[in-house]
Amino acid sequence: MNGEIEKFSRELPKIELHAHLNGSLNPITLQHLVDRKKEKKPHLTNFKIPNQKLEIIDDFFKYFKFIYQLTDDEETVAYITETVILDFHSDGIKYLELRTTPRSNEENGMTHESYIRTVISVIKKFPSSKHDIIVRLIVSINRQSTLEDAIKIVDLALKYKETGVVGVDLCGDPSRGHFDNLKPAFIKAKDNGLKVTLHFGEVESIIPEHASMLTIPPDRIGHATYLDPNSKRYILFNKLPIEMCMTSNVMCNTVKDYQEHHIKDFLYAGHPCCLCTDDKGIFFSNLSTEYSIAASTFSLSYQQLFDLSYQCIDCIFDGDEVKIHLRKLWNDWWELCKPTLNTLNMKEGNI
Numbered sequence: 001m002n003g004e005i006e007k008f009s010r011e012l013p014k015i016e017l018h019a020h021l022n023g024s025l026n027p028i029t030l031q032h033l034v035d036r037k038k039e040k041k042p043h044l045t046n047f048k049i050p051n052q053k054l055e056i057i058d059d060f061f062k063y064f065k066f067i068y069q070l071t072d073d074e075e076t077v078a079y080i081t082e083t084v085i086l087d088f089h090s091d092g093i094k095y096l097e098l099r100t101t102p103r104s105n106e107e108n109g110m111t112h113e114s115y116i117r118t119v120i121s122v123i124k125k126f127p128s129s130k131h132d133i134i135v136r137l138i139v140s141i142n143r144q145s146t147l148e149d150a151i152k153i154v155d156l157a158l159k160y161k162e163t164g165v166v167g168v169d170l171c172g173d174p175s176r177g178h179f180d181n182l183k184p185a186f187i188k189a190k191d192n193g194l195k196v197t198l199h200f201g202e203v204e205s206i207i208p209e210h211a212s213m214l215t216i217p218p219d220r221i222g223h224a225t226y227l228d229p230n231s232k233r234y235i236l237f238n239k240l241p242i243e244m245c246m247t248s249n250v251m252c253n254t255v256k257d258y259q260e261h262h263i264k265d266f267l268y269a270g271h272p273c274c275l276c277t278d279d280k281g282i283f284f285s286n287l288s289t290e291y292s293i294a295a296s297t298f299s300l301s302y303q304q305l306f307d308l309s310y311q312c313i314d315c316i317f318d319g320d321e322v323k324i325h326l327r328k329l330w331n332d333w334w335e336l337c338k339p340t341l342n343t344l345n346m347k348e349g350n351i
């Protein structure tokens with residue numbers, strides 16, 4: 001990879017809109033958690049995430065059986081939230097929408113509500129004025145939830161709407177559950193002013209759920225790898241922003257390689273695409289690497305990389321005031337940075 005582009009991608013102000021808390025733990029944090037818990041849970045002693053491409057996406061979801069045992073109390077949830085925010089901060093992320101699925105643990109008194117409260121209490125420690133990063137929360141609902149639980153989670157998201165929750169997400173193993181079972185929960189979220197993002201088209205077998213999902217309608221979708229013609233038309237016509245997770249898709253083998261990634265078609269069409277990490281801890285990536293990969297795969301120029309990052313501002317779930325703040329930040333950075341760039345890479349790239 002071109003070293004100059006890597007440096008540029010690191011320094012570029014960036015927005016992360018699709019990052020699962022428990023999938024974003026760096027290897028050092030994970031090892032630290034293993035060390036802390038191994039006395040009580042000796043079967044986790046040798047747990048490590050292998051840095052290799054998976055054969056099928058089903059294998060990916062198995063990791064959470066282990067990770068969840070490491071993050072099953074409020075103290076640890078607070079610790080990982082802080083670590084993950086600091087990691088994103090040091091990678092040049094200026095606005096982060098972190099997402100997580102509330103969990104409970106009867107043994108130590110953690111409830112869905114105390115889980116959310118814990119995450120929010122850490123987010124509050126990062127006021128933008130002090131820390132140079134704005135953090136918001138998306139509350140995830142797993143596809144395997146019951147409708148009753150999903151509604152409870154939406155109610156909690158609404159309860160904490162004024163303290164940093166901006167939206168809800170549908171996530172989880174796409175081969176489990178069905179969107180229609182949970183649809184009323186998403187309608188409730190939307191009706192009450194929360195934004196909605198849905199994992200969409202991550203695998204081909206999910207296509208029959210698409211038409212129903214689009215009726216919500218979502219404010220963004222994640223992945224959009226496998227699309228039927230009607231959904232694709234809807235997404236393009238409505239300029240529905242897509243959270244693009246290139247390394248995640250390649251590592252889970254839902255996309256053959258970077259060159260074949262569907263982001264290419266959407267970029268050609270001038271469609272709003274937001275590069276995201278998904279689960280940077282499991283895929284050994286970070287957001288600046290995703291920008292470098294996009295640049296080297298599709299020969300993007302500095303200007304195109306900057307534009308790619310800039311247009312994410314329009315796709316955030318927070319309101320106009322934050323958007324205006326971010327636009328100024330981006331423009332000021334670009335004015336300072338532009339004169340120092342190698343003019344060769346300023347020329348238009350392939351897209």
Ligand SMILES: CNc1ncnc2c1ncn2[C@@H]1O[C@H](COP(=O)(O)O)[C@@H](O)[C@H]1O
Pocket residue numbers: 020021022023060064099100101102140142171172173174199202248252278279
């Ligand atoms: C590969 N792409 C993906 N597709 C679907 N769901 C995913 C995912 N990556 C992560 N998750 C969902 O996020 C949870 C972990 O973070 P939190 O416990 O919420 O912080 C996983 O259990 C899974 O449901």
